[in-house]
Amino acid sequence: MKILVSSCLLGEDVRYDGKNSSIAMGSSFTFSAKEIFMDILCTNEVYSFCPEVSAGLGTPREAAEIVSIEKPFKVMTQNNEDVTIPFLVGAKQALDLCNEEEITVALLKSKSPSCSNKMIYDGTFSGNLIEAQGLTARLLSENGITVFNETQLSELKKFIKTA
Ligand code: SF4
Incomplete structure (x- = not known):
């Protein structure tokens, strides 16, 4: 199955701070999460993508937050x-x-103003999270693409099995 994956989760240094959020190498992920992730990587066709870098924002870049979550x-x-x-x-x-490659599922980084599928920072740069999606995750969801984040690897694996 074809899966769009946030480049930072794959270990690419594309985050605003010039670092990555590697699942495979990160200390915040359990061995079991890493195993599931590696299984997903090895048995599917992965498309690495960073919306912010793709749009021309450099790395490192200033941290940004969504201050208006509706149009x-x-x-x-x-x-x-x-x-x-x-x-x-x-x-x-x-x-x-996703449309060109007929990708119907994505694994995107949580809490990002682009990639998050559930929670984002509230626009005040004070560390408060609110329930809302990042702009990329939202557009993909609105167009029928199922978006998971790195805390939902088991759900993603199940989804792939039943797709
Ligand atoms: S925009 Fe998405 S892929 Fe790029 S660094 Fe932020 S969370 Fe990672």
Whole structure:
């Protein structure tokens, strides 16, 4: 099965801070989570994608949060730069890739203003999380692509088995 995966989860240094969120090498993941992840990687066709880098935002870059979670969306950096357009461009590029390659499932990084499928920071840069999706995860979901995050690897594995 074809799966879109956040590049940072695959170990690519594309995060805003120039680091990655590698599942395979990260100390915050259990051995069992790593095993499931490696099994998914080895038995499926993985498309690595970072919407923010794809849209031209450099690495490292300023941290950004969504300050308006409904249309018209607004994404701002901590220093008050409006980065809404690149975030929307990255989301559209992710959707275009899924449509071109007929990808129907994604494994995306939690808590990211682009990739999160459940919770994001509330736009005040104070560490508070709210229930909302990142712009890429939201656009993919709205277009019928099922999005999981790195805490839902067992669910993703089950989904792949029954697809
Ligand atoms: S935009 Fe997504 S893939 Fe890129 S660094 Fe952030 S969470 Fe990872």
